Amino acid sequence: MxxxxxxxxxxxxxxxxxxxxxxxxxxxxxxxxxxxxxxxxxxxxxxxxxxxxxxxxxxxxxDLPPPGSLRGLQLVVADLVKARDQLVERGVDVSEIQVLGENPSPTGEPLDNVGFVFFNDPDGNGWAVQQISARG
The missing domain is CATH 3.10.180.10 (2,3-Dihydroxybiphenyl 1,2-Dioxygenase, domain 1)
Structure with missing residues (x-):
């Protein structure tokens, strides 16, 4: 199921x-x-x-938590650079690309699994965007 x-x-x-x-x-x-x-x-x-x-x-x-209290919401994209550029063009206050950890498949895309950007919605709910170009 x-x-x-x-x-x-x-x-x-x-x-x-x-x-x-x-x-x-x-x-x-x-x-x-x-x-x-x-x-x-x-x-x-x-x-x-x-x-x-x-x-x-x-x-x-x-009993919904207070506005802005959610953290760790995550989106996944195939191209983090392009996604970040779109967010910037749309006026989102988004972080620079950060590499967190070591890519488990170093022969693939360098940002796969380890590339992230972060932003908050207007209330402060925290979002991450991670690059995963292909799933195995």
Whole structure:
């Protein structure tokens, strides 16, 4: 049996501001923006090519951690240099490329598995982008 991770709820303080950041600056697709009532709004966004979406909103789940408290969210791309350039062009405050550790396949792409950039969303939720050009 396959178990797939499909949604991660990201706590934000301003749904419209976060939606603009994720859609316009990161390039996530807006799957839906649903207002169930005055207390519940669910916005689902999916990174290009991803099987997992993020959900932001109000009244999404009980006991959601405070906005900005999520750390360790990670995206994977085949070309970190190109991905970083896109983020910079879209106005994202993203770190320089960092190499963390030693590449387990030194004959492949030098940044594979060990190349990362980091950024925060407007609330301070922390994201990483890692390069993996091919999976074995």
């Amino acid at each position: 396959n178990w797939t991770l499909e949604v991660v709820v990201v706590p934000v303080s301003d749904v419209d501001r976060a939606k603009t950041f994720y859609a316009d600056q990161l390039g996530f697709h807006v799957d839906h923006d649903t207002r169930i009532n005055d207390e519940v709004r669910i916005v689902q966004l999916t990174p290009p090519g991803s099987g997992c979406s993020v959900v932001i909103g109000t009244g999404v789940v009980r």
